[in-house]
Amino acid sequence: MSFQLFGLPVARGVAIGRALMVSSSRVDVAHYYIEPAQIEAETQRLREARDAVVMELETLQRELPGDAPAELSALLDVHVMLLQDELLSAATKQWIAERHYNAEWALSAQLEVLARQFDEMEDDYLRERKADLEQVVERLLLVLSQGAAGGVRGGGLAQAASAPGGGEDPLILVANDISPADMLGFRRSVFTGFVTDVGGPTSHTAIVARSLNIPAVVGAREASRLIRQDDWIVVDGDAGLVIVDPSPIVLEEYRFRQRSGELERERLGRLRHTPAVTLDGEPVELLANIELQSDAAAAIAAGAQGVGLFRTEFLFMNRNGELPGEEEQFEAYRGVVAAMRGLPVTIRTVDVGADKPLDRLSIHELRHEQGLNPALGLRAIRWSLSEPSMFRQQLRAILRAAAHGPVRLLIPMLAHASEIRLTFEMIDRARQQLGDSGQAFGPVQVGAMIEVPAAALMVDAFLDRFDFLAIGTNDLVQYTLAIDRADEAVAHLYDPWHPAVLHLLQHTIQAARARGKSVCVCGEIAGDSDFTEVLLAMGLRSFSMHPSQIPALKQKVLRSDTRRCVIKRPQRSGRD
Numbered sequence: 001m002s003f004q005l006f007g008l009p010v011a012r013g014v015a016i017g018r019a020l021m022v023s024s025s026r027v028d029v030a031h032y033y034i035e036p037a038q039i040e041a042e043t044q045r046l047r048e049a050r051d052a053v054v055m056e057l058e059t060l061q062r063e064l065p066g067d068a069p070a071e072l073s074a075l076l077d078v079h080v081m082l083l084q085d086e087l088l089s090a091a092t093k094q095w096i097a098e099r100h101y102n103a104e105w106a107l108s109a110q111l112e113v114l115a116r117q118f119d120e121m122e123d124d125y126l127r128e129r130k131a132d133l134e135q136v137v138e139r140l141l142l143v144l145s146q147g148a149a150g151g152v153r154g155g156g157l158a159q160a161a162s163a164p165g166g167g168e169d170p171l172i173l174v175a176n177d178i179s180p181a182d183m184l185g186f187r188r189s190v191f192t193g194f195v196t197d198v199g200g201p202t203s204h205t206a207i208v209a210r211s212l213n214i215p216a217v218v219g220a221r222e223a224s225r226l227i228r229q230d231d232w233i234v235v236d237g238d239a240g241l242v243i244v245d246p247s248p249i250v251l252e253e254y255r256f257r258q259r260s261g262e263l264e265r266e267r268l269g270r271l272r273h274t275p276a277v278t279l280d281g282e283p284v285e286l287l288a289n290i291e292l293q294s295d296a297a298a299a300i301a302a303g304a305q306g307v308g309l310f311r312t313e314f315l316f317m318n319r320n321g322e323l324p325g326e327e328e329q330f331e332a333y334r335g336v337v338a339a340m341r342g343l344p345v346t347i348r349t350v351d352v353g354a355d356k357p358l359d360r361l362s363i364h365e366l367r368h369e370q371g372l373n374p375a376l377g378l379r380a381i382r383w384s385l386s387e388p389s390m391f392r393q394q395l396r397a398i399l400r401a402a403a404h405g406p407v408r409l410l411i412p413m414l415a416h417a418s419e420i421r422l423t424f425e426m427i428d429r430a431r432q433q434l435g436d437s438g439q440a441f442g443p444v445q446v447g448a449m450i451e452v453p454a455a456a457l458m459v460d461a462f463l464d465r466f467d468f469l470a471i472g473t474n475d476l477v478q479y480t481l482a483i484d485r486a487d488e489a490v491a492h493l494y495d496p497w498h499p500a501v502l503h504l505l506q507h508t509i510q511a512a513r514a515r516g517k518s519v520c521v522c523g524e525i526a527g528d529s530d531f532t533e534v535l536l537a538m539g540l541r542s543f544s545m546h547p548s549q550i551p552a553l554k555q556k557v558l559r560s561d562t563r564r565c566v567i568k569r570p571q572r573s574g575r576d
Contacts, residue, residue, distance in 0.1 A: 002245045005227075007195070007220030009240035010206035012548070013265075014258040015193025015215040016251070017170035019231045019244075021224065031105045034096070042096050046089070046103040049143040053136070054083050074292050078129070082136045087114060104144050111137045131177055131198060172233055176224050193235040195223050195242050213265075213548075217242050268551035272303035276554045278536065279561040286554055287346075287544035289522060293332060296339035298547040303554070306344040308544025309410070309470065309522040310336055312394070316350050326393045333401035340405065346447070346470070346520075346544075347398050348410040349391070351380045375475075375484060380413035385422055395430035402442030409444045410470055415452045420465055451475035456504040459511045469512050470544070473523025477501050496525050497569045506538045506567065513539045520544050530570055532556045537565035 034042050061076045082088060088110060095106035111134065118130035172193040194209050199218030209216035215237030227233060227244055234243040234254045243250060276284045287308030288299035299307060315324045315332055324332075337345050384391040398409055411423055427446065434441045445467035450456050456476065462469065473496060478484070480501050483494045495501070505521075512519035520542035525531040527545030529552060535543070536557075543553060 002243065002247055002250070003226075005195075005217075005220045005223050005242040005244065007217040007223070007240050007242065008200060009237050010199070010218050011194075011209035011214055011216040011237050012552075013213070013215035013237045013261050014254050015170070015172055015235040015237070016254055016258060017172040017192050017233070019174045019195075019227050019229060019233050020171045020191070021174050021227065021229045032102050033100045034102055036100065039097055039100070042103050043093050045144060046092060046096070046107070046140075049103070049140050050083055050089060052143050053139045054080055056139075057083075074294060075132070078132055079136050082133055083140075088133075088136075104141055107137055107140055107144075127200075135177065172235055174224055174227050174233075193237070194218075195220055195227070195233070195235060197221055197224050265551075268555060271551060271554050271558070272301075274303075274554070274558070276305075276557045278557055279559070280563050282536075282541065282562050284536070284557045285520070285542040286550050286557070287520065287522075287542065288547045288550065289544050290336070290547075293335045293339060295547065296336050300339070300341065300343075302547040302550040304343070304547060304550055306346070306406075307336065307340060308346050308520050308542070310345055310347045312348060312350050313352055316352055323390055323393075326397050329394055329397035330400050333398055333407075334404050337401050337405035337407060342405060344406040344408060346408040346410050347401070348412055348449070349381070349384055349394055349398075351412045352383055375478065381411055381419055381423065382413070385419065385426070388426065391426055392430050392433065395427055396434055396439075396441075399430060399434060399441040399444060400439060402444045403440040404442070407442065407444050408447055408468065410447045410449060412449045412472070413451050413475070414448050414462070415454045417461060420448075420462070424465065450508050451479070453480050453504060456508045459508050460515075463512060463515045463517055466517070468518040468520070469508065471505065471508055471519065471521045471523065473501075473505070473521060473525045476504060476523070480504060496531070502534075502567065505535070509535075509538045509540050518542060527553060529553060529556045533560050533565040533570075534567050536560055536562050537567045 057076050057080050061073055061080075064073055091113070092103075092106045092110045095101045095109050096103060099106070099109075101109060114133055115130055118127055118133065121127040170192040172195060173191045174195045176197045177199060178194065178196060191214065193214060194216040196216075196218045197220060199206060206216060206218055215235045217235055217237060217240050220242055223242060227242075231244055232246065232251070234241075234246050234251070236243070236254070243254075246254065276286050278284065285305050286303070287306050288295070288302065288304035289309040289311070290296060290299060290307055291311045291314055296307070310333075312329075312332075315329055333345075333347055336347075378386060384394075395409075398407060401407055409427070414420060414423070424446070431441065447468040447470055448455070448462045448466045449470050449472045450459065450462070451472040453476070455462060459469070477494060477496045477498070481493060481495065481498055509519050519540065520526075521535060521540055522544035525535070526543040527549035532543075532553060533556075545553065
């Protein structure tokens, strides 16, 4: 019997094939108390398990095949960092020492603490790193259950990659979730699509699927339970739809769409070097959002005219309480500048804070953090200004990178005139320190992110001081509507089409244009083709998005006439 499952579309296109099921390998956890004399031995068990998993992941990374996407190596790095993070290891040892929990119980207890903290994170990408944490803990639990000598090889996708699944028929992987390490168990040609129960647009499965240009649907809830081995399934990566046991008519329709999609991608690829100009002659700048240095290659391949947003948070996360030094940051920023081959790179200063812990916290402090509203806490520029030494280090590193190519400096979450004043004082101080030490640095334009309604309403004050603006629509929508996107009870009220949001967008864009200052939208709506003509009608001429979204947006721009664009929600067919 045919049925449909709905999830989140994260990698566009259509995949048709037989389901290859990978059952969840969740480990049953024993719960028991240990004697005080056993604390050291239990702590040693935990340490040996961690070392075994770290060694395994590092071996996998060294043995990466030459055709593996760069994202896999970066995601394996994330897993190793999580394993070595004091928030996991030290706090787990504390459960053992203070509560006399066995290692497995202590690890599970700490996972619950951190998982709730991840759920409260404001940033979508960082919130979805909870899946990485869960997979790291699962690997640790597996080693603990087998003994550290048992290793972590075998099972999961390692078996799935060699398992028979329909002969010569194309295969679609269906799983609860897929870890970066598991993805090394197969080559690009083995699977034509992915379906997972969990995950979001920035989950590791989504990242790798996009890098391989493989259709994927994540967050499909009960997919791995309802789909059976060898079922014929269709993965509609455009609509976030999975069709199980499709009828001959539906199957033929999707095969036609699949062929059409392949031709469309080839056609869009030919637009790479075509200038993005509307029908009435308005040039439009299409930029890329990136998180890692390796993302720069994808931006170049997609025809991006530069980087509109380089998020620097990953240099600061999961470092055992130690922040990156100036040299490490400089090398990372210079690497991106060099990779972009003379195209401009906009580097945003670190956006961390109460919802993105960097330092070692006790169990009691972690529980206290859960009671806070992280979106309204000490984050972004507020946190940077509270850590002046760290902030000056980052500013110096960015200024030094600017000596190697065009760099723009972007400041997140400004809302107060005092924050603007203090930020420029810090930039001036960083320049002075570099000059005094004889280090080379380059000129930078300084921009402000408009993410808070207060900033949008007082945009003229920002335009008096800043060279350009970047609108972070994800936060702007959340703060305007008082909606916590991480809270499932109210997430359905998150609406970028709300009239108040549209008013703030139009007000900000038109104010910048009236002053002759550039303004870019770098939130999710920048890559949503439904918004393209609306933003063009408001006067926007600069969009920054995930590299994979650039070709389709360029086509939309080429087909638009700004004289006929109107500011209203388009009529959409199908499921919203």
